[in-house]
Amino acid sequence: MSSDPIRYCSVGEVSRIGASAHYLRLGPYGFLLDAGLDPQAEAEFSVPDYERIKNEPVHAILITHAHLDHIGSLPVAIRYFPRARVYMTPATADLTEHMLRHHLYVSEKKARERRIKFEPLYTDTYLESIRYLYQSFDYGVPFPLHGSGDKQLRFTFYDAGHILGSAGVLIEWRGRRFFYTGNTRRSAQFLLRGGKYPRQVDVLITEATYGADEAAEKTSMRKEVARFARLVAERLRFGGIVLIPVFALGRTQEMLTLLQRLRMQDRLPAVPIYLTGFGLQINRIYDRLLHKIYPQYNHGTLRSMLFGRLKPGQRIQGPAVLLSTSGMMIPGSPSYGFARELAAEARNGIFFVGYADPETPGGLFQQGHLDRLKSMLGLEKIAARIERFYFSAHSHRRELLQMIAGMKPSQILLTHGEPQALHWMEQAIRRQMEEADVFIPRKGRWYELLNGPIGTTR
Numbered sequence: 003m004s005s006d007p008i009r010y011c012s013v014g015e016v017s018r019i020g021a022s023a024h025y026l027r028l029g030p031y032g033f034l035l036d037a038g039l040d041p042q043a044e045a046e047f048s049v050p051d052y053e054r055i056k057n058e059p060v061h062a063i064l065i066t067h068a069h070l071d072h073i074g075s076l077p078v079a080i081r082y083f084p085r086a087r088v089y090m091t092p093a094t095a096d097l098t099e100h101m102l103r104h105h106l107y108v109s110e111k112k113a114r115e116r117r118i119k120f121e122p123l124y125t126d127t128y129l130e131s132i133r134y135l136y137q138s139f140d141y142g143v144p145f146p147l148h149g150s151g152d153k154q155l156r157f158t159f160y161d162a163g164h165i166l167g168s169a170g171v172l173i174e175w176r177g178r179r180f181f182y183t184g185n186t187r188r189s190a191q192f193l194l195r196g197g198k199y200p201r202q203v204d205v206l207i208t209e210a211t212y213g214a215d216e217a218a219e220k221t222s223m224r225k226e227v228a229r230f231a232r233l234v235a236e237r238l239r240f241g242g243i244v245l246i247p248v249f250a251l252g253r254t255q256e257m258l259t260l261l262q263r264l265r266m267q268d269r270l271p272a273v274p275i276y277l278t279g280f281g282l283q284i285n286r287i288y289d290r291l292l293h294k295i296y297p298q299y300n301h302g303t304l305r306s307m308l309f310g311r312l313k314p315g316q317r318i319q320g321p322a323v324l325l326s327t328s329g330m331m332i333p334g335s336p337s338y339g340f341a342r343e344l345a346a347e348a349r350n351g352i353f354f355v356g357y358a359d360p361e362t363p364g365g366l367f368q369q370g371h372l373d374r375l376k377s378m379l380g381l382e383k384i385a386a387r388i389e390r391f392y393f394s395a396h397s398h399r400r401e402l403l404q405m406i407a408g409m410k411p412s413q414i415l416l417t418h419g420e421p422q423a424l425h426w427m428e429q430a431i432r433r434q435m436e437e438a439d440v441f442i443p444r445k446g447r448w449y450e451l452l453n454g455p456i457g458t459t460r
């Protein structure tokens with residue numbers, strides 16, 4: 003082992019979209035990249051294995067974006083590593099506060115409904131006390147490890163094009179460059195522009211969400227938008243309601259922007275657009291902060307598009323479009339409740355527009371398991387039109403390969419993907435970049451980097 007070892011350990015999930023958390027040790031320094039939570043798992047299993055690194059130094063926690071699978075265990079990580087600096091972009095800091103508080107609220111509600119004791123990972127008061135630790139930096143502005151005085155160490159956030167505030171993080175240390183993509187999309191979405199990446203890096207830790215998705219790669223955005231417009235318009239003509247299950251953060255704002263654009267182009271009739279609960283709060287944050295990143299963006303744009311807020315149980319009349327969380331239609335969520343109400347009627351539509359974990363209702367549908375979906379929804383028949391559209395906040399796999407090739411890394415660690423996704427990416431990189439050392443790390447194992455081929459160290 004060299005005198006200043008560079009080591010890596012994934013303390014969170016690798017081969018699932020679960021809790022993201024990576025530990026990177028650069029000589030005397032230790033960094034935690036993301037502090038996620040598995041939103042599907044029960045509390046004690048949902049948190050990364052921080053025990054694994056509790057005797058390691060953690061000088062900074064770098065947060066890439068405010069989705070729960072990247073921030074959900076941040077309060078726990080801060081308790082483990084109270085002296086760590088916490089770095090993120092300004093928008094991520096704002097969103098993180100809201101997301102964590104909302105998660106607490108939702109978990110408490112769930113516990114109450116199931117009549118089980120609520121044992122939160124953190125409290126409201128604790129959240130209040132840690133928000134002052136967040137230090138935020140804009141894209142493209144290098145910053146040091148505060149308090150270290152080390153001129154050979156610096157960090158830079160790169161716009162990741164995934165959601166508001168999302169970033170990839172470049173760590174430069176003694177002339178070596180390490181880049182962690184977080185979640186990323188290289189080409190523009192409807193609202194956000196595409197991601198940006200450093201020119202050259204030595205080690206790349208990249209997501210691989212869509213590695214197994216051939217259809218996503220083959221879909222042309224223009225054609226997909228046309229298909230979406232045509233099918234939504236068709237449901238609305240029949241007087242139906244189109245339910246679009248969405249994540250509150252990201253997908254909601256992107257889909258609102260698309261719907262508004264289609265209305266302006268007369269490709270959709272001007273029917274009411276409804277939104278449930280938490281997405282509205284996130285809209286307000288987008289409306290307040292997005293213009294700081296994109297000066298052309300007008301305050302209040304998202305707010306002005308909506309017809310109204312809808313509460314679960316409240317009935318609406320078609321024709322209408324309804325955006326509702328969760329994007330995966332998880333049982334108990336508003337979109338799950340609305341789907342049960344709307345699925346039996348042929349004029350309605352349920353249109354999925356983002357990633358869904360394979361075992362969720364959204365995922366079952368995407369794999370064509372309509373029978374299992376029926377039993378999960380508790381319905382005799384599904385008559386509504388059910389469709390899937392490839393509007394993602396992640397790069398498809400070809401785009402990921404282009405991104406990787408552009409950074410010319412000598413070592414590549416693949417994470418944040420189902421096993422098939424990781425393996426497809428691994429094979430494709432081996433074919434395309436013969437020089438590069440590509441690796442799928444195992445959770446909890448230690449790897450030494452930039453010292454010959456990647457292998458486990460202990």
Ligand SMILES: [Zn+2]
Pocket residue numbers: 067069164185
């Ligand atoms: Zn994300």
Ligand SMILES: [Zn+2]
Pocket residue numbers: 019022069071072185418
């Ligand atoms: Zn993620």
